[in-house]
Amino acid sequence: MRGIDPETGEYLSPSRSDNRREALEVLALGEKLVSLSEAQLARLPVPDSLLPHIRECKRITSHIAHKRQLAFLAKQMRREDDEVLDALRDALDEDGEAARREVAAMHRVEKWRDRLLEDGDAALAQLLDEYPGADRQSLRQLTRNALEERKRNKPPRAFRELFRALRELIVEGRHGDEDAGETPLYDIPPDDSDD
Incomplete structure (x- = not known):
């Protein structure tokens, strides 16, 4: 009872x-x-x-x-x-907070990849300012290869490799930073292409 x-x-x-x-x-x-x-x-x-x-x-x-x-x-x-x-x-839950944060993080990576392909060295300099541990040479080479693939209508192998490298840098590498709490993972950087 x-x-x-x-x-x-x-x-x-x-x-x-x-x-x-x-x-x-x-x-x-x-x-x-x-x-x-x-x-x-x-x-x-x-x-x-x-x-x-x-x-x-x-x-x-x-x-x-x-x-x-x-x-x-x-x-x-x-x-x-x-x-x-x-x-x-x-x-x-696909609509849960964790899923939203993961999707936002992937959008941030995609945005950086698109900026690297469109703006080249200027976007790479901004990326390196935000993530000083990034490998400049590797990112520059992946960006060049992705642009070459796009120009020749080849399968997007370097395009995907660039995404993976950026994801490792932005999403997975963020967890070890001391200032991870200061800049949320899901904030998308401002688009400076309007200048």
Whole structure:
């Protein structure tokens, strides 16, 4: 029995229906986690205590055994804090904050790549001012190769390599900087081509 608070008239604990709804939501979250690849799981904030259960559930192919293991995974997940489950939901949610930040970071990389291809050395100088650890020679060579590919209508190999190099510099290299908190990852630099 849940009981009612005599002063407020509110129930003292969640109803069985609320508990069941929450358990089904956790089960659905577990199904999503099991459907992900190892690389996708590595990008999520999955606690180490849940990883063996997820891998075991992936390994089992028999329908009933898989369903039973999935229920066990959900039981283990319900033991985690609500913050952990909310972080997992947010990371899986395409409209979540983590996804928005990742998309914004990729847009920033694309913007820098386009600026390098359009403005050349002027854009490279600005990039080096913002990221002093960048390899000037490598970026200049990748930019030249991408422009040459575009001119000759060749497959965009250097174009993609330039994007990867910029992503490593801007997105992945940003985490180690001391001033990472000062300039948000998702701020796009102003376009100076209007001058």
